[in-house]
Each structure stands twice: as C-alpha cells, then as structure tokens.
Amino acid sequence: MRINTQLTAAGRKELAFLKDVLRRWNGRTLDVGCGNMVDRLGFKPGGEYVGVDVVPTKYTSAMADIHHLPFRDHSFDGLICNSVLEHVARPEVALSELGRVLKTSGTLFLSTPFLQHVHAPYDFRRFTPQGLRQEVERAGFVVDDLYCNCGVLDSVEYLLFSAVGWRTLKDKDLQGAGSWLYVVVLAGLYALSKFLGLVFKGQQKRDARHATSVSLVAHRAG
Known part of the structure; x- marks a missing residue:
C-alpha cells in the first residue's frame, strides 16, 4: 500500500x-x-x-x-x-x-x-x-x-506523517498498548505540526x- x-x-x-x-x-x-x-x-x-x-x-x-x-x-x-x-x-x-x-x-x-x-x-x-x-x-x-x-515545520510534518504511515501500513507494527500509544502521539504531533506550518507559512520560506x-x-x- x-x-x-x-x-x-x-x-x-x-x-x-x-x-x-x-x-x-x-x-x-x-x-x-x-x-x-x-x-x-x-x-x-x-x-x-x-x-x-x-x-x-x-x-x-x-x-x-x-x-x-x-x-x-x-x-x-x-x-x-x-x-x-x-x-x-x-x-x-x-x-x-x-x-x-x-x-x-x-x-x-x-x-x-x-x-x-x-x-x-x-x-x-x-x-x-x-x-x-x-x-x-x-x-x-x-x-x-x-x-x-x-x-522546518513542513519537514517535521512530512517525517511524522511517514512515520505513522510506515508503522501502521507498511511495517504493521502495532503490537501492544505501547505501540498504539506511540502511534497516537505521533499522529497528534503530525496534526500539530500541520497546523503550525499553516500559521507560520511565510516564515518557513526563510x-x-x-x-x-x-x-x-x-x-x-x-
């Protein structure tokens, strides 16, 4: 996938x-x-x-x-x-x-x-x-x-998105509560970085x- x-x-x-x-x-x-x-x-x-x-x-x-x-x-x-x-x-x-x-x-x-x-x-x-x-x-x-x-924020967003994608879709590494919690935290940070990237869109050009x-x-x- x-x-x-x-x-x-x-x-x-x-x-x-x-x-x-x-x-x-x-x-x-x-x-x-x-x-x-x-x-x-x-x-x-x-x-x-x-x-x-x-x-x-x-x-x-x-x-x-x-x-x-x-x-x-x-x-x-x-x-x-x-x-x-x-x-x-x-x-x-x-x-x-x-x-x-x-x-x-x-x-x-x-x-x-x-x-x-x-x-x-x-x-x-x-x-x-x-x-x-x-x-x-x-x-x-x-x-x-x-x-x-x-x-910077767009790069962080990209890395977090790919980390969640690889963990869930490619590696299918979701064994145990710790793995699920880790993915949820990464997904939350991804959403935050996406929001901040929009807020500081002009600054990121520098x-x-x-x-x-x-x-x-x-x-x-x-």
Missing part, C-alpha cells in the same frame, strides 16, 4: 513545482523510474511519453535500469528523473546515461529527497542542494533552476537550510 505524501504540505509543494515545469514541455519525454507518477500529475507530459522502470506498471513502456537505457543517443527532448537518483548504485553513471539520451536542446527535470524517511531497502544516499548541483554539472549539464522544498526535497531543471552543456 502506497503512503500518500500529497496529504502533507511538503508533498503538495513538490508536486506543484513538478506540474509547473512539466506543463510547459513538448516533444518526446522519457520518464526514468516512472512508477505511477502520471496518476499524481493528472496528465502525460510532452508530446510523446515513454516510461521506464525496473518493475512493470501501467505506464512502463520498457523495463530497464537507469545505468543502461535501451535508447539511441540524443533521442529525447525531455527527461524526468523523479526520486530515483537516491536508489541507484552509481549516480555518476546514471547521470551520464541521462546525458547520452537527451538531445542537446533538451531539458532534464531531476528531484531527490533530503529530510525524508529511508526508502528501504534500496535507498543509498541524500543530496544537499550544492551536492546535487555538483553531480549534475560534473555529468555535463547546466543547471537552469534549483528548487528547495523548504520549511528556512533555506531545512529542505524536504531538492529539485532542479537543467540542460545539456554545448
């Missing part, structure tokens, strides 16, 4: 940024690690949408690993790599492969989590804004826009050092 992070402020902000970027896209678009993202977007970006993943979904056009994409050089106008890079064994190879299949005039959208739960079992790393920019630039991209999903996720838009150098 999937935990719906769109019930959190951080999840909604991240999706809003993604929609704003992808609504402007045209041409052939490759979504690497596509999952069921189209369901969350509500539309297929680009003129032609191609989904790739290591597991089959209703949007998977090809089963492939990001380290070895089965496409010709410079064959896509746009690339989406949303919450994928933290799961790959060699991010530098993955980014090089993305650069290979992207046209010179093409655009890359890339997003990674930062202050989030561990996406077990294949969750290897987190990127700071500076670290993600450096990795992308090393792979031959030029960063056009970098977005930090900032806010929390540049506390980001739930980091996203960027880039193009190939040269």
Whole structure:
C-alpha cells in the first residue's frame, strides 16, 4: 500500500513545482523510474511519453535500469528523473546515461529527497542542494533552476506523517498498548505540526537550510 505524501504540505509543494515545469514541455519525454507518477500529475507530459522502470506498471513502456537505457543517443527532448537518483548504485553513471539520451536542446527535470524517511531497502544516499548541483554539472549539464522544498515545520510534518504511515501500513507494527500509544502521539504531533506550518507559512520560506526535497531543471552543456 502506497503512503500518500500529497496529504502533507511538503508533498503538495513538490508536486506543484513538478506540474509547473512539466506543463510547459513538448516533444518526446522519457520518464526514468516512472512508477505511477502520471496518476499524481493528472496528465502525460510532452508530446510523446515513454516510461521506464525496473518493475512493470501501467505506464512502463520498457523495463530497464537507469545505468543502461535501451535508447539511441540524443533521442529525447525531455527527461524526468523523479526520486530515483537516491536508489541507484552509481549516480555518476546514471547521470551520464541521462546525458547520452537527451538531445542537446533538451531539458532534464531531476528531484531527490533530503529530510525524508529511508526508502528501504534500496535507498543509498541524500543530496544537499550544492551536492546535487555538483553531480549534475560534473555529468555535463547546466543547471537552469534549483528548487528547495523548504520549511522546518513542513519537514517535521512530512517525517511524522511517514512515520505513522510506515508503522501502521507498511511495517504493521502495532503490537501492544505501547505501540498504539506511540502511534497516537505521533499522529497528534503530525496534526500539530500541520497546523503550525499553516500559521507560520511565510516564515518557513526563510528556512533555506531545512529542505524536504531538492529539485532542479537543467540542460545539456554545448
């Protein structure tokens, strides 16, 4: 069962940024690690949408690993790599492969989590804004826009929401009164953080050092 992070402020902000970027896209678009993202977007970006993943979904056009994409050089106008890079064994190879299949005039959208739960079992790393920019630039991209999903309270809300979700829906760890009480306390703190996040929404925009996720838009150098 999937935990719906769109019930959190951080999840909604991240999706809003993604929609704003992808609504402007045209041409052939490759979504690497596509999952069921189209369901969350509500539309297929680009003129032609191609989904790739290591597991089959209703949007998977090809089963492939990001380290070895089965496409010709410079064959896509746009690339989406949303919450994928933290799961790959060699991010530098993955980014090089993305650069290979992207046209010179093409655009890359890339997003990674930062202050989030561990996406077990294949969750290897987190990127700071500076670290993600450096990795992308090393792979031959030029960063056009970098977005930090900032806010201390929104990050706390996200973590509490995911903690309750994983405990109850994923791990199903509700053995004994202590477990139930713990989950109830977490749920109460989640509700409080959500309320305070709304109260201090303006202040949270200044929390540049506390980001739930980091996203960027880039193009190939040269």
